[in-house]
Amino acid sequence: PIYTKYFTLSWLKQWVLAINDLGVNIIFFGESLIGFYMINQNLISLSVFMTIIQASNMVINPIGWYMEMYNNVQSSSVVVDGYLKEVQKRKHQKKLLNEPIQSFLLKDLVFKRKEKTIFDHFTLQLQKGKKYLVVGESGCGKSTLLGLLSGTIPHPHIYANNIPTNALEHSSIAKQLTYLRQSPDLLPGTLEENITLWQTADSNKLNRVLDQVHLNSLKSRLHESVQEDSLEISGGELQRISLARGLYNIKDWLFLDEAFSALDEENAKQIEYDILKNYKGSIISISHKLFDENIMLFDEVIEFTKQGVNVLSSLEYLQKRKNSLHPIKNQISNNESVLPDKR
Structure with missing residues (x-):
């Protein structure tokens, strides 16, 4: 493994530095032995010896420091290279x-x-051109699914065109999908540049996208810089700017991770419906804001439960959702013996 090689090379650095320290110590003890011998033979006094040691250190120590720094740089370069x-x-x-x-x-x-x-021997194929809704309680692994598919969480059992994604350059996957997260950020630049990502703006396309995400109020503010302290953007507007960015730079696959969470019910429903109706690519959307009309536009629903992950058709999920929302009513309608016969 790469880290094993890295630590093996780091031993070379430690060995070189140890040799450097050994050399400095040999010089110091050599001076001391010669000095003590000369004192013992009454050739010099102790004060003269100490003066010589101090003068010697003024020369030797800088040389030692330089050699340590030089060896440190040289040995580190071997590790880094x-x-x-x-x-x-x-x-x-x-x-x-x-x-x-x-x-x-x-x-x-x-x-x-x-x-x-999160997944226990789970198998699922997602086809281009289809739309998938991902539902379940918070923290159950829905965002993990998008991370695995996008390659941001490497795994050997995820395939794109039957090729393991961990064997592919991440950029070749990323360039084919748009990934919109729940908490987007504004990028340095103007509001227009945040949407077009610094491409030359196509005014017709930009206006159409702003209409699609209900951001008409920002059309006169596109020149404003996000660095300005006076810039006022609400959470809902920020999320719609992210949606506009994704739709302006649309790709074949659209990953939506709670992309409508900050919107009010009406805007969330209308914008989601418009995207599902008009976008011809593939959509994988995580959402807690569920609307029956919009659910019908999905091909399949991937449901995370405590028992595992289920894959249902939109009709099957709507029926299950209906039963869970009205358990008493459904129980009565499905069991005539609940109420006594009063004839």
């Missing part, structure tokens, strides 16, 4: 994915986080 060569070697071993990603596959996936099992 070895580490960088190993990194480059491993980097070149990874492949570039030059074709479009047609599918992601989680194959017999076992994944634990802090001793908690």
